[in-house]
Amino acid sequence: MPDREPSSNISGGETGGDIVAEFDPATAETRAERVVDRLGELYWEKTYGGQDAFTCLVRTILSQNTSDVASQPAHDALLERYGNAGSDRELEPEADSITAADGDLAAALAAAEQSALAETIKSAGLYNQKSAVLIDVAEWVLEAFGSAAAFDSFVTDQPSETVRETLLEVRGIGPKTADCVLLFAGGRAGVFPVDTHVHRIYRRLGIAPADADHEVVRAVLEREVPPAKCGFGHTATIQFGREYCTARKPACLDDPDACPLGDLCDQVGVYPATDNVVDPAEADD
Template structure:
């Protein structure tokens, strides 16, 4: 079975999801960053359900930095890991104020130094808030990359990110990230993929462990 080139895959995804974009609701960089931190191991839908009340209570970095942990927990209690996430978003606000004079940084090094912000979150923030070329690898992107022969089954998230960035031109990174997420979310799901609608079904490595990356 021959692997499709990454660019060919992205061309097909462009036909399927030309309007693919981030689905976390936010009105500014502060809100987007908090929403991204909250989205770890939670769906965008569930995050969007809790953030309106959260941002009404804490509309700024400064207000969140001064918040009581128990109060923040009460707003996000329906999310998984909500206690850790409440601690992280308060810490995020505090560190941005203390170390960066209240200005959310844009570099990968600075972003990943913030509480609750790993490399995946930082990539999302760079692409969505600062319009920098970025390619965040979440569970959807990882699954698609492995099924379509763009990565090995054993590859870590960091390795998959490097491989995808090498295979795709920089100007396509951010859009490709969203399109792969849409493909994984709405067609190529983990448990019950809709293979009958998939343009890549003949190239899928789901049952083939000898991937060529």
């Protein structure tokens, strides 16, 4: 499976796709759009969609409450053992060899022994909990759709709200996971998944209320950012959060001019004078 963040640059430039990037903060209609447009000056615009929906779902579940550095090895190990990466892999005693040969990851995980799956994904953290969720989700996919391929068709063909509502009914699938499947597998415009970076940054900027939960932040962004820019806004904000607006030491603490979004930010919960940083919900009024 390719990286969750698509690698194809379509924004033009020497290594791009010869498409003029449409990021112009001067013409943005909202501050949220100006932020995304400013990020467009820093990061590539990329294509979204095309990933296998069930594999994307598995990858996102593994990434919950951990970093990509920790979850990527777990994802790779899971695919090596249970995916279609080779016919000589070790099967669980109760696994169906026909299912394994068919390469249906949902069938393979539904037949997996939980302790073996937990050991396989150990690097992702919370491996006992995540292994149980993965088996339950795989069983749900087989019961509701019959196969991983049919689930993929559901994600790509049905309306976004139908897909989202259906996914949110399943234990272990939260809003961010559902939205990542819609974005990275379905390629849906207007979907702005909210992870910890997005949640922190748009409250810190003052664009979303300081005490907003993930769903409120999502509603604000999907209302104020044009649909075609939401996917890019998600991945670019994550990059910005890793490089500039980190949780404990944002760039503005060392240098007010170090942050490329400094003039658009309310610095909610960030106090350069005291070198103190708190969650926006705990900020002084």
